[in-house]
Amino acid sequence: MMSGEYSAILVLVVITNFYILNTSRYIISARAIALQGCLLSLLPLPDAFAGSPQAMFLSAGTLMVKGILMPVILIRAIRSTDEFRVAQPFLGHVASVLLGFVILVAAFWAGAAIPLPTRPHDVLMGAVGLATILTGMMIMVNRRKAVGQVIGFLILENGILILSLRISRGLPFVIEMAILFDVLLAAMIFGGFIQSVHETFSHTDVSRMRKLKG
């Protein structure tokens, strides 16, 4: 794969981050996460074409888990409860997008500062990975409804995948796949959790969680 396509994928990942920050509909966020998962599954492809079957499996696994299964579970959880179609972030959309931009700048600054063996495009990859992790954390903090936390968590996971690809060009295959299935399990548990919280308390507003005792 050409280097230009590599950076194009990473740029698109960052744009989906900002898109999720900017949108207020959870279904659209879930679709953007599906797109992000598909983009991530392209990242190990250069190694796969270089003759690494493990990278090929990693790419296929990422596509299955992050691109298809998790968004499907998430969209099903969103559809099953009609209260949280629309995000009501604590911080407004313009402010969160601008904060996301600050995070991006900080990630590029930090990504350049972290001393690691670098190959071409590693700087961009590390920075985008950091920015994605931080953006995911910001979304988790900033969203009022439980499904917003799940979305933030999935973005954070995507960032960790990018960063792990940057650090070692693929952790050992088994670990990588185990992480993928962990995340899948987490997404399934979150889905069930959201539904049962919604059934019991008829809302999942985390700012009112203190009253959820008993």
Next chain:
Amino acid sequence: MTAWISEFVPALFRQWAFVLAVSPILPGVVAKTKAWVAGRQGPPVIQPYRDIVKLFQKGAAYSRTTTWIFRAGPVISFSAAMAAVLMIPIGGMEAPLTFQGDLILFAYVWGTSRFFTMTAALDTGSAFEGMGASREAVFSCLAEPALFLGLLTLAREAGSLSMSDLLSVGLIRIWSIHAPALCLVTTAFIVVFLTENSRIPIDDPNTHLELTMIHEVMVLDHSGPDLALIEYASAVKFFALGALLVRIVYPIRSGGFWAGGAVLGIGLLGLSILVGVIESTMARLRLARIPQFLAFAFVLAGFGVILTLAAA
């Protein structure tokens, strides 16, 4: 001195003649595209020329509450457009007016024009026009950082602060190195272009519904030759900002004024058709969503700057 004048003056008038001749056709093409997509016949593409000629033949009505500011508004916005267009290079050579830092002048000449359009709107004493002026001020001050960050990306890579150098052959080299950054800047510029020209999804040039108008409401009280100047200025603005966009997407390598002008004209026609398609397929954004949209454009342009900085 005389040699400089004999070189500068023909170039100046050639540029103005070209822009004045070509620019009114662009809104006509947009209207025709919209009509065509909607399955209608639509006005002929030369309708804007006819409108402008018709308006120049009419008299103007002025309210007693207005002062000279109201009359100065259209004249200044037209002059500003004519000044800004001198910094746009047409063809392979430099623009008639070029110096280091002219891109800042280019951006702020539009700012001057906007300021006087807004004060003229406030001068009418109409609450309705004041509302439009307020919206225009908010949205344009959100669009400006996106324009500047985009220009900064280009200026950094071109190593110059002049529009003529930015939009020169050097762009081909920048495209080969920083294609993702330039794509981001181009997208941000499309948003800025739509905002500055009061197009859907920011503003609807055809609307006359009081809750949604932005630009149209500010020029409601102008009539006759004043309105003609405003219409002409907005066509020239469409030309100037469109030319910036077209030249970034399709860098013109060489060629004289007329060859370059023809290429630019074709590019601008394509851009007009694109605007027509956008206007036909998209709805206007809710007013509350517009700052979000513009903040997104700002982030795209800013990311372009970061990418070029990180590559260095």
